[in-house]
Amino acid sequence: MISDFTQQANPRPEILSFEKVPTAIYASADAASRAVAEEIARIIRQKQSEGKPAVLGLATGSSPKKVYAELIRMHRQEGLSFRNVITFNLDEYHSLGADALQSYHRFMREQLFDHIDIDPAQCHIPDGTLPFQEIHQFCQQYEQHISDLGGLDFQLLGIGRNGHIGFNEPGSHVNSRTRLITLDQTTRADAATEFGGLANVPRKAITLGVRVILQAKRVVLLAWGEHKAAIVKQAVEGPVTETIPASYLQGHPNVQFILDEACAASLTRQKTPWLVDAVDWTPQMTKKAVTHLALTLGKPVLKLTNQDYNEHGLSDLLALHGQAYDINITVFSSLQQTITGWPGGKPNADDTNRPERANPARKRVLIFSPHPDDDIISMGGTFQRLVDQGHEVHVAYQTSGNIAVADDEAYRFIEFVADFNREFGIESEEVADILLYSHHFLKNKKPSEKDSDFVRRVKGLIRRGEAKATCRFVGIPPEQVHFLTMPFYETGLVQKKPLGEADYRIVAELIDNVQPHQIYAAGDLADPHGTHKVCLDAVFEAVRRLKDEPFMQQCWVWLYKGAWDEWDIDLIEMAVPMSPDQVMRKRFGIFKHQSQKDGVVFQGSDSREFWQRAEDRNRTTAGLYNQLGLAEYEAMEAFVRWHF
Structure with missing residues (x-):
């Protein structure tokens, strides 16, 4: 568990041999978010003491929500003021109005702006309602405004499962400017939840370019959860490539990836820590290393040899335990003891090496x-x-x-109730009114519009x-x-x-x-x-x-x-x-x-x-x-x- 934000800014040389971006790992997204919020607060206060504005680049999505919640808490409980803060958001869907449920204008108001003392005129977000012919000029002005303020003091980022930052999708050039972009299929699929289905997700968005992001004085990228682990490993340890735009951050002089333990699980120092540094060879660490070795080589555990251990960074295990054979037997037995056809415990059986207790027999x-x-x-x-x-x-x-539950599924059930009542002569003016209203609501419901309370209850049933x-x-x-x-x-x-x-x-x-x-x-x-x-x-x-x-x-x-x-x-x-x-x-x-x-x-x-x-x-x-x-x-x- 790593909880010190500053200590991890400069990892040991052994870690840097794998990680090409400074990376901090926290026990939870909550702890990490608090640390990032504290850094943002320090920047704001420092600028206040100098009589200057703090120019912040902000992100949307699930990753920064707890950062914003902590900033709101600091405003309310610690007096953190945002009167000197100017913000620029990374992106916005094209075709969405500012009040649409999924718009980033609305997201920022609900998650941050409406709860702090920031001047609304100082909050800048791309305009998703612009006609196509006006977008290019808007993007130029958006960049120029940032430049006139001396650039971004701090840029907060998330990362998409395809490696995008902002909406700079795979294929974006390192010198790409703020622009209208066609969204990648993976990005649209990930957003389908918010839009009530893939068909409702916009196909285009306006995004701050990679070039402007890399010009920020400080960049912090947040990533939480196992589903981001694979792409984070590629961005942190892999080559710089336009297929993973987040990898461009390897060239930034003041960048840091902030991860929770689940998201960091695929990094070398987490997945195979014995390749990075000396480890404490507990039974659990030994099991981790031996199973990894066996799966890497495509061998059963009992067929691993001394040579296999020596050639794959596990000679320390041989020094501790003597022979591969002895280590193999111990790990094999540990694996075997996890298998049981009695998840509630096997009655009247020796449970010494079973995963569950024999008693009580009926649990x-x-x-x-x-x-x-x-x-x-x-x-x-x-x-x-x-x-x-x-x-x-x-x-x-x-x-x-x-x-x-899909709308047509709810409609089918409501229609069944109406037909059932008619078939069996069950008459109720109140029920008839509710059914009529629900039919009308579902027929005329706009994409991703919030369900009425009655329809939600139907879907719940x-x-x-x-x-x-x-x-x-x-x-x-x-x-x-x-x-x-x-x-x-x-x-x-x-x-x-x-x-x-x-x-x-x-x-x-x-x-x-x-x-x-x-x-x-x-x-x-x-x-x-x-x-x-x-x-x-x-x-x-x-x-x-x-x-x-x-x-x-x-x-x-x-x-x-x-x-x-x-x-x-x-x-x-x-x-x-x-x-x-x-x-x-x-x-x-x-x-x-x-x-x-x-x-x-x-x-x-x-x-x-x-x-x-x-x-x-x-x-x-x-x-x-x-x-x-x-x-x-x-x-x-x-x-x-x-x-x-």
């Missing part, structure tokens, strides 16, 4: 599912096995998932019905199915509220009522919507509040991944194998969620359906175990234990 299990389908998608085989093996399984659906169908399929009685409808989610928009006391209390009260021996929660930090992370934070906080209760001394918390990624194999502490029949049964359980099939609202850039993603991931996990020399299974679901 109370509480599965937290962020959306109404994450339980079956992410751990459907384990879910079914826990029920089949006689445990008392409860499922808690944390959010309604209503925004992920659709997801709830599908979740109930899955629970019936698995064998969960109705009284063990809990719909929490956590308040943070119920905005009707992709943008959610922060977690509040009501959210924590709902989760804590359920845990207290069930008093489980096992809790399963989604530890999927790669979720591009962020809902999984928020729901996990709620579970963590609830567990912390209850940790001193007597029943919690017997409660173990297991974390599963969602549809996007899997735990690294060296981290897996419980792997539950599935037969071909069990894989098929899980697929049928996923099929109960009909609203999430055949063109999901938030599909993202991955065109596979959720059942396909789940099966591919589960088969890949089983394949890795087999590649390392263990038994060959059709598929596996993997879990990591959280020690609270």
